[in-house]
């Protein structure tokens with residue numbers, strides 16, 4: 436059967452280096468090595484965008500993995516059905532996939548050499564299911580990997596860094612050059628692993644936390660007093676400002692750690708009553 440014709444609008448850049456593919460396939464275990472089932476209980480893994488199956492072949496070989504893949508491209512689906520008839524494959528859009536139907540209960544890992552054009556959206560969806568996804572790993576654009584892994588005070592530090600780091604431990608594993616893809620992407624790539632941390636619930640309103648982080652970084656150069664004004668405005672008269680809150684409001688978002696964003700959210704929450 437013919438190779439799949441790469442479609443740009445689907446972010447198709449097929450990985451050709453089998454060593455890299457194998458290393459990526461192995462990332463879905465490490466973060467939970469002490470939980471690897473010794474007997475018959477398998478780890479469920481969902482692969483996003485298998486393409487021609489370069490990662491899939493290694494995932495399928497692993498006897499501890501129960502694999503499901505979702506691929507949007509009809510041509511790739513036909514290819515996969517031909518070469519990997521044993522693969523449980525869904526033809527569709529991961530962003531529209533109802534994960535509660537696919538996995539009515541329990542945990543599952545997410546893996547992929549992801550479509551770079553929708554990687555942020557994929558990670559926001561992972562966050563929606565964070566309590567059921569212990570490990571999310573794979574390859575993305577290097578710049579996005581750096582953002583996800585970035586510590587405060589850096590240019591790369593932003594919404595994805597704070598929201599993901601609030602719930603996941605991030606490992607930047609290795610960088611991958613463009614020439615191991617067909618066609619080569621214009622950007623460098625990186626492999627990361629995100630492992631769910633011990634923080635079950637934030638000590639603040641989690642929806643408000645998300646809003647505070649997003650709103651603050653929408654104007655990342657500004658003091659938060661300006662960007663977060665909208666979050667106070669409706670309750671303006673009731674705002675009872677504390678010294679600590681005042682201090683936060685003079686800062687810029689990239690200066691705040693995850694813990695400080697949680698504290699800031701609590702202060703905003705309390706000022707609402």
Ligand code: SAH
Pocket residue numbers: 445446447448449450451483484485486487488489490505506507508511527528529530547548549550551553
């Ligand atoms: N994993 C393969 C392909 C990577 S390219 C490899 O490493 O070679 C990204 C893949 O994601 C493509 O196969 C593309 O068709 C698929 N894809 C793009 N958008 C998708 C979506 N919304 N849902 C599922 N798959 C998608």
